[in-house]
Amino acid sequence: MIILFFLSSGLFLGWSLGANDAANIFGTAVGTRMLRFKTTAIVASIFVILGAVIQGAGANHTLGKLGNVSTIAAAFTVALSAALTVYWMTRMSLPVSTSQAIVGAIIGWNLYTSNPTDINVLIKIVSTWISGPIMGGIFAVLLYMLVKLVLKKTHIHLLYKDSYIRISLLVVGAFGAYSLGANNIANVMGVFTGAINLPTIDLGIIQFDSTQQLFLVGGIAIAIGIITYSKHVMETVGNTLMPLTPDAAIVVVLSQALVLFIFSSQGLSTAIQSIGLPAIPLVPVSSSQVVIGSIIGIGIYKGGKEIKYNILGSISLGWIATPLVAGVMAFFMLFFVNNVFKQDVGGNRTLVAKVDNQTIDTIEPQDTTVSIQSIIPQINPNQSEQTNAESSYFTSSILFWLTIVILMVLVTILLILFFNLRLKDRYKLKQIEVLEKKYHIKIDQLEKSLDEKIQLQDNLGKELKFRQSEMVTMAISIIHKNEFLDNLKNEVVKIKTGTSDQEIRLRLNKLSLMITQDLSIDRDREKFQMHINEQNSNFIHLLERSFPTMTDNEKRLASMLRLNLSSKEIASILNISPKSVEMNRYRLRKKLKVDPKINLSDFIRDF
Amino acid sequence: MSLLFKNVKQLIFDIDEFIDTVEQGVLVFKEGVVNYINGEHASFADKIVTIDKLEATADKLQRKIDDEFYRHSILPQNASDIEEMLDKLDELIDISKDNLYQFEDELPFIPKELKSEFIRLTEISTESALAVFPASRSFFRQPLKVKEMLSKVYFYEKETDKIARNIKRRLFHDMKDLDLSQKMHLRYFTLHIETVSDKAESLADLLSILALKMSI
Structure with missing residues (x-):
């Protein structure tokens, strides 16, 4: 042991x-x-x-x-x-x-x-x-x-x-x-x-x-x-x-x-x-x-x-x-x-320890020499080694007194610490009384600030709901706008085929072109995606921490599912096929290790 | 942990089969469009059934490959890139199938003067897609060679654009007998056929980036 x-x-x-x-x-x-x-x-x-x-x-x-x-x-x-x-x-x-x-x-x-x-x-x-x-x-x-x-x-x-x-x-x-x-x-x-x-x-x-x-x-x-x-x-x-x-x-x-x-x-x-x-x-x-x-x-x-x-x-x-x-x-x-x-600890210090044990109370340094010679006669045969023993005794005496001094210093430090602690205790008692008074005042202040925080949280919750509904509205408006423009274009084509006036046909052609251009521009989509990233920054951060291997596309999909958007709606916003959205949902489900019985959107909303 | 070599062999086989299936899908699309333009209705209907089956097989294989990647944590640093590549390959067969169905549903009228142009457009557009498959296969074995194999894809894609523009110009400038609705309809079908080469180009872009990443 x-x-x-x-x-x-x-x-x-x-x-x-x-x-x-x-x-x-x-x-x-x-x-x-x-x-x-x-x-x-x-x-x-x-x-x-x-x-x-x-x-x-x-x-x-x-x-x-x-x-x-x-x-x-x-x-x-x-x-x-x-x-x-x-x-x-x-x-x-x-x-x-x-x-x-x-x-x-x-x-x-x-x-x-x-x-x-x-x-x-x-x-x-x-x-x-x-x-x-x-x-x-x-x-x-x-x-x-x-x-x-x-x-x-x-x-x-x-x-x-x-x-x-x-x-x-x-x-x-x-x-x-x-x-x-x-x-x-x-x-x-x-x-x-x-x-x-x-x-x-x-x-x-x-x-x-x-x-x-x-x-x-x-x-x-x-x-x-x-x-x-x-x-x-x-x-x-x-x-x-x-x-x-x-x-x-x-x-x-x-x-x-x-x-x-x-x-x-x-x-x-x-x-x-x-x-x-x-x-x-x-x-x-x-x-x-x-x-x-x-x-x-x-x-x-x-x-x-x-x-x-x-x-x-x-x-x-x-x-x-x-x-x-x-x-x-x-x-x-x-x-x-x-x-x-x-x-x-070995080396020369072994000798010092033995000398200390046997001769620490000896009267004369000369006797120590004798003592050392009697202990280890075979290794101290001549005068020069007697001198070594004397110097060892001298070193050991210094070390002994040095140890005593260090111990005394340590004891003094401990005593100072002890008295210091007692003084601090008394001081603390007085302080506690003052603190108690302050504590009551603080409780009142905290209660007030808690009320304010609750109020603020309510307001933030309302704002969050508003922002979410704003994004859903924005997503729906993109889809509706695209559908509307598509219908509008069809109507323009119909009117154009029904009229023989060249000028009106030319104007209708121009109108049809403008509609097509607007349909193909993706500014709304980009703006919407930017909004989504901004609004869901905390959610995305949380996802990153829990699932560090998630890709950007998966994070974006998770953000959209959080808004309760359907696969078709997501496909329309991201300009990809609904099948690709389904495949991405499948991958996301695997990455998040969602139980097959649980709905992925529900899992993400409760995350 | 490391896959057993038997499983690796199976996965490589699945990936190769997936690429083969998509390639066959593109070839069926080309034949289907030619059949439609030449008025070979029975053959066209046959092509629709074939591409439907091929697309289902490709989907099944893609899910299987995806599962294997996740289950065994294969190529952890490149898995998402490879999945994206497989997605883009799948899009090629998806778009081919959708286009063939559009021919079947909308029955576009193709004037005699434009038949050869449309056949050429289909052939060149699918050539672009067919050139991307060897590069996709090479990506797994010799990534450094991918880039040089993609030059054909870009060339055929540009050619497709030129032919498509030519068709549209002829439609709107020379063919006074056609109704605007017919012109617009054909314009959309030109676009549909062009999309195949566009998707091939997008896959080629991704492949060249991935090849560069692998070589670093």
Whole structure:
């Protein structure tokens, strides 16, 4: 249970990674309705766990080289500070990456525990942050060219293409999820692998060592993030960067998956080494930044007009800000965990804790040296190390008093808050009396304003009815006018055939022409349609919100049905055949999912 | 979720059958008008029955295709465009059927001097419609080729306009023996036949826009 408690920060980090990064893999597929969320969530969850368990060790090894967090309390604190950084920066709408947050937090741990940071490893990691998006861009361009070439050369039917794209989105998404699990599990569980050692589970064919068990738990946390929250992320920020077509989405997801796979595959790295090339650094990279790199790659290939170059600035800001914030937060949190909660956080701080326990009440600093020598004789054999112990004792004393001061400050703040609250209570009592008086006056005013509002609503209702009847009248008048003009024209033709006077015939011809011209002009119809759109703007807005896939024609038809116009009348107004109106009604009924027993016009009026 | 390939095959078959049905409808219209002008009443009556059946089949197929699109959420980004295209195709057979019925109901008198002109008008107007069907089929397989296939539609539509204008000019300028009512009646029938090429042009416009959209 205690392990689970300490793992909670890593699990939270995994949950947020699943919730955020699944949108990079399946966001476009779900957003364009090519795949259902349920299907994508199941596939992504399975493959992210497989990737984590099978191939998660590579990137984790490099993180371990950067700083091997050796105690569970330190691992908890490091993961928590990374998780809080990600959460806080996301809330502040700042560009953030889990990979960069965890690296920053580990460096924070290194600094606090005086553990040396391997600059070579750090350079290797930072170089992948830059090369990851660049590689994503290169892969995206190459794949995009390949897809375009294939589509140009093969004449696949549009419907087969649709099916192939759906299957490809699912397969490529599964590969993307696998790579995400393989590459990013180190961010979630990496810091715990040095601190927790679980017994190996032997299932006969497969054996799960401690790291794999931890990665399985982390993978499940990511999967829960995908299932519970990624839909929300896909719907809200899915297309913020750039709306992608499904075939472009395949390219972007595949290039992202390839980059993450390359930076996490031990086998590939070994294979490259075997042919004399340098090994691939196995490092967790940000999937979001690789996706951005891929999209920018496609954008440049298309001519570079649609690219939002400020995104590059935000990525660079993320490279600096995220590790910095996570590092500072980790440093201060470790300080509290170490000194306030008296938890072992590893490194040099372990020694300080032991010295504190045994010699905190000792009389002389010299005795401490003796004490340290007696505790760890094999590692303190000479004078220079005695000096180290003295300085450790000195540091621990400062930290002890610093903790006391902080606690006192905290207590003082709490007391001030307490008295402040009491004062506020008294003040509030007085205020309540004054408010009660004001409240009664306000009630009177509100009653009056309510009466006015009711009156206003009545008037608006009347006006609405008037406007609706005005539109119906207008529609009917268009129909009547057209019928009347038709009859009038027939009468003119009749009179013309009955008369022999050439002048009268000429005048009647002119009259007939004028009538025909008026019949064909659609100004009234346009005016009527404009009126309908204006009058039903709220209704249309409501329809858009409830049924976002409705087309303009469907909205217009719904507005006309709301006016209780028949199919023939609508056909006359829109200048289309009644059969087309019937077909459009049929489609609208399907789109609105109206029960066959319910009248469509009734449904729309009651909407 | 993705359609099974078997269902995709069936849907492609339905779309092809729908286009074939509409194409047959236009051909029947052409033959029907020629039969009427040549006074072949039995053949004309036969064409009316045929086009009626073809129009019913086209309607049935259109609803079936529509249902499949909705049920399986096929081509979600282009579904409404494709439905609009199918609507416009359906309008071609609708207008052909309505025109043939108008010949049957109103029995227009066509003078001998104009018979060949009316036959030519019908042939060229239907040619325009017949040229749009290969483009409609190509839209599903090679959208980039659609545009070049539409040039015939525009050409025949313009030719139809010229012939129609010629008929109207001859009616009102040269044929003094005809009553104005007869002239007006024939003018409307010229318009009816012209409408087929107009509808074909409207479908061609839509197809070229859709092809452009697909190529982006």
